[in-house]
Amino acid sequence: MSRSLRALFFSLPLTLPLAFGTGVAQAQDYGYDEVERQQELLGVWYEIREGNAQRGDTRAMFDVGMANYVGRGTDVDYDAALHWFARAADDDHAGAHYYLGFMFAAGRGTAADEDKALEHYTRSAELGYADAQYWLGSHYARNDQSHSEALEWLGKAAQQGQVSAKYYYGFLHERGQGTSPDPAEAARWYTKAAERGDRNSQIGLGRLHQNGQGVERDLVEAYVWYSLAEDNERIEAVKTRMNQRDLDLAQSRLDEQSSEIQRAAAR
Secondary structure, three states: OHHHHHHHHHHOOOOHHOOOOHHHHHHHHHHHHHHHHHHHHHHHHHHHHHHHHOOOHHHHHHHHHHHHOOOOOOOOOOOHHHHHHHHHHHHHOOOHHHHHHHHHOOOOOOOOOOOHHHHHHHHHOOOOOOHHHHHHOOOOOOOOOOOOHHHHHHHOOOOHOOOOHHHHHHHHHHOOOOOOOOOHHHHHHHHHHOOOHHHHHHHHHHHHHHHHHOOOOHHHHHHHHHHHHOOOHHHHHHHOOOOHHHHHHHHHHHHHHHHHHHHEEEE
């Protein structure tokens, strides 16, 4: 690597190598020369991280694994990705365990092995990786004998802010799976996820408001949440039971809630 190229790399924001990926759009915005330079910088980034990984840097091992998995700064190479994820996992890198779990589950870069996938997902979850906790909770939720384990792992992921886990955790409380039925607790978790734009939670929250379960019966709120979820069938069912004043109020609340969700998404 030339000294001038290395100096250029380190003078740029650290996020720049990750910015490449829009391909044609960037080519149109900046021209071919700029895209070519971005590709060269990604190659430099990869070379540096690979060197760090070879010297035993665990985070660099994970980065190199991801780079090989998605083709960032190098060609897509699932065998190499598996190798570097395994090296990082040996040092108990939570993300590496998670991606190893996915690769063994999907049979990508290796033969599919459900037992090894579960082993790595479990270790990642134990290390606090929210996406692994969600996967593990979902896995147990599909097993009628494991709802208590599902509730435990989905709760951990939900507490960390994993939006899908918030919905699923609320759903288990609504249905009384792994715990006593508690629609109020379901409404609390649906609200957290619905306010982040989760459609399933918006429908769930609309349903609870429509039926007065865990919350006060409120057709206006039901209409708002069904509208945000764009569930036309449920919107029409509720609409037939509302007067014009209710509909006007619902539209006002819908506008406010839409703005709140947009602001939350921008944070």
